[in-house]
Amino acid sequence: MTDRTAPTRTLGLPAAAAVVGASMVGAGVFTTSGLLLESLGSRRLVLLAWLLGGLLATLGALCYGALGRRLPESGGEYLFLSRLLHPAAGAMAGWVSVLVGFSAPLALAAWGFGAYVRPWTPGLDEPVLGSLLVLAAGLLHGGRVRTGAGLQTAVVAVKLGLLFGAALLALPFLPDHPDPPAASPLAGPFALALLWVSFSYSGYNAAVYVAGELRDPERNLPRALLLGCLAVVALYLLLNAVFLYAAPPAELAGRLEIGRVAAAAIGGPRWGDAVAAFAALAQATSVSAMVFLGPRVVARMAADGVLPRLLAAQRPGRAPGPALVLQLALALVFLWTSTFGALLSVVGFTLSLSTAAAVLALVRLRLAEGPTLRIPGWPWVPLLFLLATLGSVALSVGERPLESLWGLAVLGFGYASWRLAGSPRPPQPPPPTPPAARTTDSA
Numbered sequence: 001m002t003d004r005t006a007p008t009r010t011l012g013l014p015a016a017a018a019v020v021g022a023s024m025v026g027a028g029v030f031t032t033s034g035l036l037l038e039s040l041g042s043r044r045l046v047l048l049a050w051l052l053g054g055l056l057a058t059l060g061a062l063c064y065g066a067l068g069r070r071l072p073e074s075g076g077e078y079l080f081l082s083r084l085l086h087p088a089a090g091a092m093a094g095w096v097s098v099l100v101g102f103s104a105p106l107a108l109a110a111w112g113f114g115a116y117v118r119p120w121t122p123g124l125d126e127p128v129l130g131s132l133l134v135l136a137a138g139l140l141h142g143g144r145v146r147t148g149a150g151l152q153t154a155v156v157a158v159k160l161g162l163l164f165g166a167a168l169l170a171l172p173f174l175p176d177h178p179d180p181p182a183a184s185p186l187a188g189p190f191a192l193a194l195l196w197v198s199f200s201y202s203g204y205n206a207a208v209y210v211a212g213e214l215r216d217p218e219r220n221l222p223r224a225l226l227l228g229c230l231a232v233v234a235l236y237l238l239l240n241a242v243f244l245y246a247a248p249p250a251e252l253a254g255r256l257e258i259g260r261v262a263a264a265a266i267g268g269p270r271w272g273d274a275v276a277a278f279a280a281l282a283q284a285t286s287v288s289a290m291v292f293l294g295p296r297v298v299a300r301m302a303a304d305g306v307l308p309r310l311l312a313a314q315r316p317g318r319a320p321g322p323a324l325v326l327q328l329a330l331a332l333v334f335l336w337t338s339t340f341g342a343l344l345s346v347v348g349f350t351l352s353l354s355t356a357a358a359v360l361a362l363v364r365l366r367l368a369e370g371p372t373l374r375i376p377g378w379p380w381v382p383l384l385f386l387l388a389t390l391g392s393v394a395l396s397v398g399e400r401p402l403e404s405l406w407g408l409a410v411l412g413f414g415y416a417s418w419r420l421a422g423s424p425r426p427p428q429p430p431p432p433t434p435p436a437a438r439t440t441d442s443a
Contacts, residue, residue: 009213010317013220013227016207018153020228021160022289024057025235026109028200030279033240034258036193041253043244045190050240053197054233057204059385061229063359064205065222066375070365071429072217075300076209076293077354082304083429084361090426092414093354094301097209100350100410102294103327106287107334110134113283116276130335133284137291138328141319155288159281160235166278167238173266174245195392200236202351204229209293242266291331295323305424306417349393349407356389372432 036046067080075082076097082090110130117129140151207224211217214224239259244252246262255261259279264272299320302311314320359382366373366382375382397404418424 009215009217011210011214013224015150015153016210016214016220016224017228017231018156019210019289019292020204020206020224021232022156022285023203023206023293024201024228024232025159025163025282026112026200026203026286028196029236029239030259030275030282031257032196032200033243034252034255034261036196037244037249037252037258038254040190040193041249043249046193046244047237047240049190049193049197050236053194053201054229054236056194056198056385056388057201057229058226058233059381059388060355060359061204061225062222062376062381063362063385064208065225066373067358067362068208068211068221068225069218070373070432072211072214072221073300074208074210074212074296076205076297077358078297078301079208080358080361081354082426084365085357087304087423087425088415088418089357091301091306091418091421092411093357094297094306095414095417096350096354096410097297098294098301098327099330100407101354102290102297103330104334106134106290106294106327106331109283109286109290110331110335113280113287116280116283119276127336131332133287134291134328134331134335137284137288138324140288141292142321142324143319144317155281156285159278159285160231162281163235163239163278166274167235167242170242170246170263170266174242175247191392191395195395198352198392201229201232203289204232205355206289206293209296212296291324291327292319294327295320298323298326304426306421349397349404350410352389352393353407353411356386356393359385359389369432 078094114126114129243262247265259275260272263275301307311323
């Protein structure tokens with residue numbers, strides 16, 4: 001009899017790396033630097049914030065690659081924490097992923113897509129355009145996994161290629177505008193800037209959510225995380241260098257649409273419209289990636305009994321259908337109400353706690369299993385990641401205590417749901433095995 005809850009390993013390295021790129025490159029790179037420039041007053045400090053944020057994301061990708069090698073199954077933080085720390089911790093992280101990590105940001109990305117394309121579609125507002133995009137992504141990923149992933153890989157490759165190409169073409173046209181001196185290079189404003197930048201880098205761990213559908217995950221998963229992350233770091237630094245030096249700082253500071261303003265300063269309104277089109281494409285692929293990834297967390301939680309087992313149903317080679325329908329429904333509810341704004345304000349706090357807990361579980365596992373668990377740069381890579389991430393969490397509590405309370409409420413909801421489900425205990429991770437012989441596969 002066919003197992004209707006078992007995924008099929010059909011995805012290769014390019015598809016996994018494309019998931020990372022699609023998840024990371026969204027609205028943040030097109031909006032954040034204007035706010036950072038207003039706060040820091042220096043383009044060099046803004047670029048430094050993007051560089052340090054990229055380094056932190058790379059450390060996280062290395063840690064998650066080690067986790068994925070040890071537990072090469074879908075589910076992300078839910079899987080790692082339920083197996084390595086405690087089932088309740090996994091349930092809390094799972095609800096953070098479902099609500100704060102996917103559904104609410106998916107709705108925001110869909111709304112952002114509608115905002116960018118609305119000038120070209122008279123009569124259609126942001127919720128309508130966003131809903132059409134969400135439903136289209138659901139149709140794309142509701143069929144065969146390989147087909148949807150293949151199309152997404154091609155679109156992401158085109159998107160990244162166009163963005164890299166446009167940025168390189170713009171470099172020779174950058175004018176020479178003086179950079180005002182910075183007032184406080186390493187004070188509170190810079191630390192808060194790192195929080196904003198880190199949110200723009202979120203998604204570096206995206207491939208772990210579909211690890212159970214990757215071919216040779218012990219090899220392909222760490223490579224996909226690292227390759228996707230490094231490509232996005234390079235793209236972010238290049239794009240922000242163009243954005244920040246295309247116009248005088250006074251014209252860019254505080255502008256959410258910094259990409260469009262910068263492009264118009266270089267090449268006129270047509271260049272501005274081109275950047276708006278790139279931003280819309282980035283939002284569309286971000287929505288596609290979240291629709292692709294989110295149901296895998298729901299299905300894993302359902303398979304463990306944390307959610308109704310019906311949500312775990314999955315035909316071989318296809319997406320988990322009931323979980324996909326739930327993810328789409330949650331996104332559309334958030335999109336058509338004003339309540340998703342409250343969840344979005346706590347994304348950084350709650351996701352930072354989840355990622356820090358996952359890396360803490362990795363450290364605990366490494367201490368228990370010893371060198372058989374390979375972690376690049378041990379112990380400095382996980383230690384630096386934990387220090388930076390927990391420092392950001394502490395800063396967010398001090399700067400925005402109300403949003404932190406909302407984040408704790410989401411965690412409390414996750415714990416309560418676990419208790420109401422009967423405190424299910426998923427299977428423990430298998431013992432470590434020696435590296436198997438590697439076989440080559442096409443991506």
